[in-house]
Amino acid sequence: MAGLGPGPGAAVPVWLTEDDLGCIICHGLLTCPATLPCGHSFCRGCLEGLWGARGAGRRWSCPTCRQGAAQQPRLQKNTLLQDLADKYSRAARELEADPGRAPSRVPDPGAGPALGSPSHPAQLPAAAQRSRTEVGLELAELAEQLGHIAKSLQSQRPLSEPGPESKPSILGTAFSCGMGLSLTSPKLVTSNTFEGTMRDIPHALEEIQEKLRENVMWKEVLEEQTQELLEAPSSSPGPLPDQSHPATRTASQFAQWAINPTFDLGSLSCSLEVSDDGQTVTVSRFSQPYPWSRQRFANCQVLCSQALSSGKKYWEVDTQHCSHWAVGVASWEMSRDQLLGRTRDSWCVEWKGTGQLSAWHMEKETVLGTDRPGVVGIWLDLEVEKLAYYLVADQEKLLFECAVSTSCPLHPAFWLYGLHCGNSLTLKQVKA
CATH class of the missing domain: 3.30.40.10 (Zinc/RING finger domain, C3HC4 (zinc finger))
Known part of the structure; x- marks a missing residue:
């Protein structure tokens, strides 16, 4: 074979x-x-x-x-x-x-x-790398079309034509050996004779060139739109994947208990960076030269500085720019070589990046579903020792709730895992 x-x-x-x-x-x-x-x-x-x-x-x-x-x-x-x-x-x-x-x-x-x-x-430029999959598929289809042309030339070459040295045969061999693609493509060769096929080649190549131009123009428009979204003020975010009318969102039912936590630089993993305002944590491309400390996480994790020991607290996390993440709470004494949700003193909800949302505590997983929340609301009621996670859209929708221990103060906790440089989590301002 x-x-x-x-x-x-x-x-x-x-x-x-x-x-x-x-x-x-x-x-x-x-x-x-x-x-x-x-x-x-x-x-x-x-x-x-x-x-x-x-x-x-x-x-x-x-x-x-x-x-x-x-x-x-x-x-x-x-x-x-x-x-x-x-x-x-x-x-x-x-x-x-x-x-x-x-x-x-x-x-x-x-x-x-x-x-x-x-x-x-x-x-390639970074912008081109971001869409290399789409561009690759498009180019693969175009190459398949050229392969059809070349193979047609081979099969339709008259017997009187020269053998392996003829140009059509060489062209067909090049594509059949170097372009072994399996994508289905439209048949561009319509003539039933060798001469007719030769006449069809310029028209087919013009179609291919036009497709390439359209692909490049589409890519440039997409990059311009992406850049506009990145440069837009943070006070007017774009629509979330799971909400069609974000502008109609009512005030949060937890607004009176909202807090404004900030990431703690002392617990920050060397794989992470924090924005100047302390509201966004990002996976850095290179390990950061932070001073060694017993409080610093070995994995891509970080706590917030605020210790929560009484009352009711609520905060929101924007997860739209992170493909693999976990958010929740942990005690300051959580072991720095352990993972969020896998210890006795930490709890989290986690998106695995493979289409599954789960809650974790003491290495016990509770699968919640396959819908990815763009913004997660975290409700901590220390008076009744309860922790709840909410999907934040036009209103809060409960995802999961569980009991927590109040034997020691708890801190907002975050985990950005996987080699995905540029992934980030942002602490959002709660809508009042």
Whole structure:
């Protein structure tokens, strides 16, 4: 059975970013990667260090999906991931040394897909990288159309035509070997003769060029709209994904108990940054050189400075710009190498980024549904020891409530996990 991919020696451009080959623990490129039974991979040293800090009495759980085991899994080096990480590192170094030149392909006969290509995202502007999936699909479809043309030329070449040296045959071979795509595309060749097909080629190429121009124009318009939204004042946010008329939102029923917490810089993980006004926390691209402290989280977590020990409190968190997050409360004594919702003194509601919303406490998960809240309201009634989470739209809708312990003050707590630089959570002003 013939292979579906390109022939031997053909290089297939693969778009990879550092996130694709990154470790969620150290936020760096994978080093001696080990893959757990759940399928997630991390630096072996990072895993051993994290598990060692937790102590032998705790579960050997995956930092991403929290799937655990009774005994520590045997960690073995994933040679395929290590090879890809090494190739990526070499390509990145070449780009840094000479930005105008595409990274050379490693001349290894057993090498996999080439990381260095003119379309590698390291050579593209950040705005272009954001829509590379859509652009890639569009270009793949266009390439498929060219492939149909070339194959038609091959099949319709008269027997009297020259053999492998003829231009149509060479063109068809190039596309059949280098463009092994499976997307369904419209048939652009309509003529039934070789001469007719030759006449159709300019028209087909004009259609393809027009599609490319439309794609670029659409992308530019989309980027302009995105930039306008980013530059809009924070007092007039755009519509949330789950509400059609945000302007009609009534005053919050919890407005009289609203507080204005701020992120605590002393507990801030070195993977995070806080805005000047103390209202937004963001996953930074590089580890921050914060001074060492016993109060600083090892993972992408942070507490607020405000200690809540009595009365009724309410605050809101905008989660729209974060793909993986957890928000809730924790005591100041929460272990700095533990995760929010996995300890006796922390509670949270969590969006996994895979279409599932859950509540967590003491490593017990309660699945709440598949709808992602754009803004989460957190209601803490210390008089009756109750914590509740609300979906905030035109009015508050209860998501989940549970009991909490008031043996020590509680702080608003946040977790931004995964290698997703630029993800952010913002403390919103409650509508009065």
